[in-house]
Amino acid sequence: MLDISRVKTISLDLDDTLWPIWPTIERAEKVLHDWLAAHAPMAAALFSNPAALREIRNHVADQRPDIKHDLSAVRRESIRLALYRAGEDPLLAERAFDAFFSARQQVELYEDAHDALAVLSARYPLVSLSNGNADLKRVGIDRFFRAAVSAREFGVGKPDPRIFHAAAGAVDVEPHEVLHVGDDATLDVIGAVNAGMQAVWVNRDGHQWTYDEPPHATVSDLRQLCALLA
Known part of the structure; x- marks a missing residue:
């Protein structure tokens, strides 16, 4: 169960969370x-x-x-x-x-992504956390993010706990104060939980959850995420 009172920062996956890769x-x-x-x-x-x-x-x-x-x-x-x-x-x-x-870098955002980024960034510091090589500035969404952490620059990728901890450190909060949001059950959800974070699974295609420990919440798009945090 998601504990909204703990959330001080949101880290966001990029590929297949904000746009189809x-x-x-x-x-x-x-x-x-x-x-x-x-x-x-x-x-x-x-x-x-x-x-x-x-x-x-x-x-x-x-x-x-x-x-x-x-x-x-x-x-x-x-x-x-x-x-x-x-x-x-x-x-x-x-x-x-x-x-x-x-x-x-010429991505096409999901239709819910731009408005959701505006809503979420007005309430929380956002950190992008990606194993990919998208450039937030070239994509055109850097204004929504306080920091960007990538496997390319950090040296290890998700689900390694160290990159999740780096995302927390980028905005000076503790891992348990971060809500990580992403589409990949293993890299995003299990990785974030193992790093001591809460995790929301963005399940746009209606997949079944196959792990023992479920995410703290599941949403079908980012509009649902905004409603969940309202």
């Missing part, structure tokens, strides 16, 4: 392929299927545990490897990644 990634991968077609045509031909680029990205993540927490680094190195395998100049990877990364 896969349409964003698919558009960004299309931009990347178009860039390769113009500047590295052999790589574009070799990796014309998005699944092929994702396969090489997964390979890099498996082979480079030192950068697995940093999705930008994984993506950049996977592009570099793709260029190398295609006989193209690996030095093009930086520019190719820039094209991908710019498109990756």
Whole structure:
């Protein structure tokens, strides 16, 4: 049961909580392929299927545990490897990644997200807490957040308790005073609870909860979250 009286700060997941991530990634991968077609045509031909680029990205993540927490680094190195395998100049990877990364920031918020951010940020300090590589300023929602904590910059990702504690520390509160909100049952809910926080599960698609310990609350969208905290 959620104890609203304890909540002094809200930490928010980004991908699939504020916007759907896969349409964003698919558009960004299309931009990347178009860039390769113009500047590295052999790589574009070799990796014309998005699944092929994702396969090489997964390979890099498996082979480079030192950068697995940093999705930008994984993506950049996977592009570099793709260029190398295609006989193209690996030095093009930086520019190719820039094209991908710019498109990756062009997200489409869920219809409830913008108004909810306005309501929540007026009542609580908000901290973004993400394993992804979205840039709040480039997305256009940085004004709602007091701080941003990402696995890419912190060095470990959710569900490690240390990154949750970093989110609490970013606004000078204790973990038990933070309400974490996110869509992923393992990374967000179980991770937050294990870090000593309360957790709200954003379950937009009506999934069944499969863990022994339930979230403190479940909502189907962020409007319900605002109502819950009203």
